[in-house]
Amino acid sequence: MLGIIPTADAQQVAYDEGLDLVEVAPNERPPVCRIMDYGKFKYEQKKRLAKNSKQHHVQxxxxxxxxxxxxxxxxxxxxxxxxxxxxxxxxxxxxxxxxxxxxxxxxxxxxxxxxxxxxxxxxxxxxxxxxxxxxxxxxxxxxxxx
Missing domain, CATH: 3.30.110.10 (Translation initiation factor 3 (IF-3), C-terminal domain)
Structure with missing residues (x-):
């Protein structure tokens, strides 16, 4: 939780940590962003979806x-x-x-x-x-x- 900071500063903090600045809630005022590894987030999300969609085919x-x-x-x-x-x-x-x-x-x-x-x-x-x-x-x- 960094609080309300300018976009440029938030991008710099994310860059320094080697992560991405991801906009989570764009409709809020001010917009809510999160510093995270976006590639890892998408991978885990895809993995979770695949796990839930697996069905057993009776043999x-x-x-x-x-x-x-x-x-x-x-x-x-x-x-x-x-x-x-x-x-x-x-x-x-x-x-x-x-x-x-x-x-x-x-x-x-x-x-x-x-x-x-x-x-x-x-x-x-x-x-x-x-x-x-x-x-x-x-x-x-x-x-x-x-």
Whole structure:
């Protein structure tokens, strides 16, 4: 706060400090000016606007499991699906059957239901478990509205 000073003096003070003299309120009598780094001010203003305008685009992430996949591996996949759901993305859980595994569709359904049950606190089922084609069973989970 320098008070009321002539324009030439204010410009000299700004020049001495290596800053700019910026008119903040031109309609006031006397006009209000501020000594600042105008380039830095514009940069921060642009950065603030960009931060506020960012929107999340929902993606469909995929988790693939086989009927013979171990419990620890399934837990790891569930943890990964949880991070996707917390990031507001949808998750498609696929059980892939190969060869003789096709005879154990009930095991695939058990795995899928256990995954859905583990993620029930943060996800809702958008597409219930069903066979897609001959070799694949899948379900789609969406994040719960918080």
């Amino acid at each position: 469909l992430k995929e988790i693939r499991v086989r009927p013979k996949t171990g419990d620890h591996d399934i837990d790891f996949k569930v943890k990964r699906a949880r991070t996707f759901l917390q990031g507001r993305d949808k998750v498609k859980v696929n059980i892939i059957f190969r060869g003789r595994e096709l005879a154990h569709k009930d095991r695939g359904m058990e795995i899928l239901n256990s995954i859905i049950e583990n993620l029930d606190d943060i996800a809702k089922v958008e597409k219930f478990p069903s066979m897609e084609g001959r070799n694949q069973m899948s379900a789609i989970l969406a994040p719960r509205a918080s």
